[in-house]
Amino acid sequence: MGLFDFLTQEIAIDLGTANTLIIHNDKVVVDEPSIVAIDRMTGKVIAVGKQAMMMHGKTHENIKTVRPLKDGVIADFDAAEHMIRGMIKMLSPKGSLLLLP
């Protein structure tokens, strides 16, 4: 996780009610809608960002989609934390983003 630690120091995040963006090395590396999909049974996060947005309005009773920020304030703390973590993870060494030129 050493590289990941280093990375988190070097990023800028725009935490918006509609979209969350992350800049790293002067490049926008994350540009995703501010939304998470959660499994109601386990409370686990199923998807973050675009993937969760595709589910929005199409969920069945076991899945809910949550926009953690509403009206410019945090409406759901827990979901907000999951979202921030999920978005930062998108640029972790395991992801492919860093390998892009």
Place this chain on the structure above:
Amino acid sequence: MVICIPSGITEVEKRAVRDSAEHAGAKEVYLIHEPMAAAIGIGIDVEEPMGNMIIDIGGGTSEIAVIALGGIVCDQSIRVAGDGFTNDIWDYMRRQHNILIGERSAERIKIEVGSALPELENPPPDFAVHGRDLMTGIPKEITVSYSEIAHALDKSISKVEEAILKALEMTPPELSADIYRTGIYLTGGGALLRGLDQRIALKTKLPVHVAEDPLRAVVRGTGIALKNIGRFKFLIP
């Protein structure tokens, strides 16, 4: 790490954002207010003794701020912004066309044929939207034009205009004089609404500039703040 937060956020919420970032591995977290980040992202030298007015129309809030000498001098924030516009369209479709559409479809309408003015020089073509007929329950298609959407959005846009006028009224006169020359800068996704710049210019008789790539102005500014952590005094440690 620098995180841009909406300026209406409370201390408790700031703490929550900070905690989340720290849990994710960040060691040093600085926060920056959205209008400040937007101004920096546009390329304004925010530390100068020169007033600039920034209007950021995001999803949940429209923030109007006058910035000078590295600080926010006055600030108006209203809960009427992009999501409200989408909701107006959703409501209009239900009332006027008896069709129930999804939130994402309503947003598509806003992006494809959304307008702040009922007459545009370069009008977009009509747009076909699908949803459920409220009478029969059967899926159906409706075609909408930008003029009717302008009508549906009129009330909300008037509220944004009122907030702009209020912010201008609160501005100290030396800064008013600056803004008379520099004009108003629009950022956030709402800045992309057709005719909005023109409508605000008509209302205020001031020059209105739409930021280049308005959806990314805030993150660009936050990125610049990251490189100036030691220097920018308005970053919240």
